[in-house]
Amino acid sequence: MKLEIENLSVAYDTGAVLHGLSLQMEEGEFLSILGPSGCGKTTLMKAIAGIVPVQGGHIYLDGQEITALPIHKRGTVVVFQDMRLFPHKTVAENVAFPLKMQGVAKGERLRRARELLQTVQMGGYENRRPSELSGGQQQRVALARALAAKPRLLLLDEAFSALDENLREEMRNLVLQLKEEFQMTVILVTHDREEALSMSDRIALMFEGRLIQCGTPWQVYTQPVSRQAADYFGNCVYLPGTVEQGMFTAPGIRFPTEKAEGNYELLLRPDCLSILDAGDYPVTVETISFRGSDTVVHLRGTDGVLWKKAFTGKVNLQVGDTLRAALTIENPVLFEVSSAQ
Amino acid sequence: MKEKTAIILLLAPFGLLMAVVAAAVGNVLVQSVGYIPAFGLTKPTLDYYLQVFTRADFLSAVWVSLRIALFSSVLSCILGVLVSMALIRCGKTRGGILYAIRAPILVPHAVVAVFIIQLLSQNGLAARVGFALGLLEDSAQFPQLLYTPGYWGTILAYLWKEIPFVAYFVLAFMGSISATLGEAAENLGASALRSFWEITLPMSIPVIARAFLIIFIFAFGGYELPLLLGATAPKALSVQTYLAYTSPDLLQRPLAMAMNAVMLLLSSLLALIFGSLVFRLNRRMGGGK
């Protein structure tokens, strides 16, 4: 067990931010803490790094309790969203900074800094000032500096969101590559679903200071524990129906389930809908918008449900067309509708 | 062209004030070479400067004022930065305590003189406390801080007012550095003290230098405090100058102006040195944020 968080509570003057949160992480794992802004994910990261004081709970790293350890003795190194390179130091001095703090001699630490800069493809920039670098270059230096601290746990705080699209992809790959090379345990704090889904071994989904769900990207996406969790990944369509005698029934759909009897909503995503087949679920084309790489078509079911489906290639549809679509459901997810509503 | 008119109109009052400052400086310089037609002095001469530099009372006045300014500004900056860091570390960068810290900025210098007299004169509260604790047997044993050539009373008065000024002046900047870069340094393995020395302090030097310069020049030319708390001899430069300025002997007037000119010169020189220092520091930090 590499990182273990038990019942962690953090409160600011303005109120509680984390409510008794628990989380475990394996050695060498890449975990994303995903959630909307204000959900407390950055606070969680800062609590792990010791930057904010905690009101209750425990944090263990490699079995050692670090809850009361001062920031600089934790080895939980953060790459901040705004990089936080020291503007009065050169690039090499920045990277050498953690080594200086460890008491490494000057020549040795500058040599190590040069090496690390090479690893992040920033060789030759040793004597520049941070202000002379582009955003992507600064990010590489910040990464190298974090590596120099030999992190027991590397924390990436929305690390890529300040970069533009193309650079982001490149940096993500670099981080994954460095993670393998240095065999690091990494936590990525992000609100970007795609980023979390594509990079992580596991995702911890957070809302309002609580951990809602923790699992592999596949689990979290396909088996969300609540409508809130499902909606966060977007593109959800819900078909209302009922469970009676072990069967869920909705217009055009019927399958067995183990849920108790009552009213439910079935979670569907656009990939469940196929319009090329002659199925028994009629839909009408409402809008067609061409977006370059694909075309998004809004389809309205007879039950009033709106589907947004993306097609690649030429779309031979007209607004107003009625199609006979089909629904295929592999791992159905049902959410109970409380009778009060 | 319309924009040009707007700019000129907007800058007009500022320009007027600057013209007044320029006029004052010009008057000082012109009168200091002995050109005051109103007094019947029309022949420019450097004699007054020569006199100023050879008169013992003037030279000691320069020394007194430099000493006051140097002690006040250096100690204010060191202690003010300390108080500022204490505020930041204790998370008190707004609200109640900050108002208390700002209070001395609002207290006029003359009132500070009253404070110092009541606390630090030989029969002041500090001496009484010393007596009550059995540290002194007599008020005369309390060190003479006031009305002495050491000008310690004056310096302490400036400290009372300027330490909080520095603390408040640098607080916002140091606070933001400490919360971002300082935090990053600690995260990379620096202790709180190390992070202060390596990151927060060096980054804050331009701001601290500005506070230093403001205090230095103010204390260097300050009038009330050395007047009220200082010795009769040697006098502080401003007090000495004003004495000459108001002398019934009109020939003292150009002498006073020569002293003023020297004061101006020293202030500007210091500002120039500091200005270039700060400029270079800012450049090194890439324009400086």
Place this chain on the structure above:
Amino acid sequence: MKKHPLMKLVLVIALGLIVLPMAVVLLWSVTRRWPWPLLLPESYTLRTVRELLTGSASLPKLLLSSIGLALTVAVLGTIIAMMTARATELHEFRGKTLVRHGAFLPLLVPGTVFAMGIQLTLIRLGLSDTIAGVILVHLIAAVPYCITIMTDMTAAVGNKLEQQAMVLGAAPARAFFEVTLPGLLPGVLSSMSMGFILSYSQYFSTLIIGGGRVKTMALVLVPYIQSGDRALASVYSVAFVASALLVFFVFEGLLHALQKRGDRI
């Protein structure tokens, strides 16, 4: 961040050293006798307060003229600063950086040097021994600080909203008063409070340019200190500081109310 006990101690000492002299002066202001080596006065009196209220320098008149003068300086200084900041922050012209740096120049001229230097000119202009003359020299002391505050504020507010208002049909002056000025208000208030304090505590320049005709608190207090009457010096000090704090907190209260309103929007 962990609270350091040493840092807490520093704060406690600082607060003690700030509050202690104020408490002592308060005590002194109603002291009849306080002989050595007593730690507290032996007997108290209200003589000083009577003297303050009814004495040669009547307090209400004195306060009115002092505060009136300082407020005038505060308002004028802030208007000048606002205009200057608008020119340097929202317009492009050659010499812009010169103006920005020039604003600090008055700080490099010691107050005594400036006052002695300008007196002759003011006499010639008929401004010596007048309130107008005193306002002018106080402005020189206040404006650099006001400009610093207003420059930051103007740069932060910018003219985006003003342009938006004009696009929506507001005349330039209207757009400024409707949109930009409300945005600048927090800066305006801190600039005014700064200007007030700087003028309120001026001594030398008021003495030399006011020529005794313009009476302010500072001018009245200094002779009492020089005469060695600690009780009277204290009672004037109390009135001086209390009135300064009062005006300051009015500004601060307005600022607070403003920010609260801003939060709600």
